[in-house]
Amino acid sequence: MSNRVVNLLVPLISVVLGLLVGGIIMVVSGYDAIDGYTALWNGIFGDSYSIGNTIRQITPYILAGLAVAFAFRTGLFNIGVEGQLLMGWLAAAYVGYAIEGLPRIIHLPLALLAAAAAGAFWAFIVGFLKAKLQVHEVIASIMLNYTALYLTNAAIKSLSDGGFKTPTVLESATLRNQWLRDITDNSSLHLGIIVALIMVVVMWFILEKTTRGYELKAVGFNKNAAEYAGMNVNRNIILAMTISGVFAGLGGAMEALGTYQNASIKAAASGIGFDGIAVALLGANNPIGVFFGASLFGSLKYGSLNMPNEAGIPEEIVSIIIAVIILFVASGYILRVGLQKFGKKKEGK
Template sequence: MSKRLVNILVPLISVILGLIVGALVMIFSGYDPVAGYTALWNGIFGDMYTIGETIRQITPYILAGLAVAFAFRTGLFNIGVEGQLIVGWFAAAYVGIAFEGASKFVHLPLALIAAALAGALWGFIPGLLKAKFKVHEVIVTIMMNYVALHTTNALVKTVSDGGDNTGKIFPSASLRSEFLENMTDFSRLHLGIFIALAMVAVMWFILEKTTRGFELKAVGLNHHASDYAGMNVDKNIILAMVISGAFAGLGGAMEALGTFEYASVKGGFTGIGFDGIAVALLGANTPLGVIFGATLFGSLKYGALNMPNEAGIPVEIVSIVIAIIIFFVASGYVIRLFIERLSKNKEAK
């Protein structure tokens, strides 16, 4: 069996197994899985409004998935995507309210650049510690998540003079589009989806078509061999975390400039950055695969909101079903081993 076919089968089998076990959970809990999954489907594709909201939900997942996948491809495990996304959110919102009367062609790109730079800075710190002092990036990035959450909360309160909100961003920095809103019955679908898809192309181009991308992947595969070949290992480790953080920061900008159009004090993490890990794993850490993984997660997150309303399934059961699907997605490596072993047995016979 070809590697490409295995890469296609693994996520499909993972999702199917997750849906089957999720159905069993609903049956044993006394609920109708057919009604539950019908409600899920309607919550995703029921009308133009739900389709627009589903795509809007998918947008930050694409960028979070790209951030995790890029780090994976360069041999790093970036658990700090959540924190990088939060600081990107704040930076975009701050720029969005700081320049009144600016042209949209200047203001919006400036807000997006600020978000990317903020995320890149939050990625630079663990990258530097990893490169210079050999501090494991998992530990540093996890701690940086909490630093990001509480730092941005403090900054929001400072900027808003003790309030919980920085105020609504100016229209010149908004990603909202009247055309997209009208086309989807006034959903919150915004232009960010095109930025996210453009970043998919950017990641592919960097890794597959540039010398720097080749070096980044080589360093990820073997530090010692890369160093022997004359590559600057430390520089590439830092650069990988910076680029990964920039993707995550842009994910925060999608929320700040498109979905909510403000920054507020957060009582906890958004969860998007952590879900980005599963998105990247489901997509086999490839740019196109991330689109598939983000589509699954975004659809489940938004579509599941309809299950309590239409099918009467409690939110707790819905959360269990989603968690089971994620569990099987994360267990894709085991499924891959099973498929490969089955294929070898058939070839041996």
């Protein structure tokens, strides 16, 4: 059995096993698993409104997953996507309402660029500390997550004269689109999904079709060999983290310019950045895989909201299912060995 087939089967089997275990948990807890999964399906695909909101839920997960996956592919663990996303969120919201008089064709890209720049800068700090001072990126990025949370909260309070959210972004900077809302029964679907899909292609192109992408992967694979080959290791570490931050910052822009139309004070992290780690894991750090991982993750997250209403099942059950799926993916080595042994037995026959 080829590695490509095995790489495809491991996440699929993990999802199936996760759903089976979730069904068992529902039955053991006294719920009807069929009713539960029917409610989950209807919450995701029940009507055009549900489909639109599901796609909207998937959008920031794609970008958070890309941010984590890009860092992984270059030998880094960017656990600071949450903080970078929050910085991008605030930057997009501020540019979206504070700059007036611009046409949409200029204002919207400007707000997106501001978000990308804010996320990139926050990740650059992590890369710089790693490259120049040998500070481990996990430690630095975790600390910067908290810094970003409290910094954005303080900035929002200042910008809103003591309020808890910024003014609403101007129409010229919004990602919302009336046609998309009309065909999805006035759901919250917005143009951000197009931005996210473009970024999937961008990540693939950088890593697979450019010399710089080859260098970034080489440094991540073996720093010593890359340095011996004449590559600037420190520069590539900083660049890899910065590009990862661009994806994260754009994830924040999806919320600021599309879903909420503002930035608001948060008692805790949004969770999207941390969920991006699970998305990247589900997608095997491949941009196309991240898209499918985000689609599964976002669908389960949104569809679970319908389970208490339609089947009386707590949405926490879906959190358990997601956790079990991730557990099986993380234990992919066992599945991989099993599939390879099964393939060899078939070939032996």
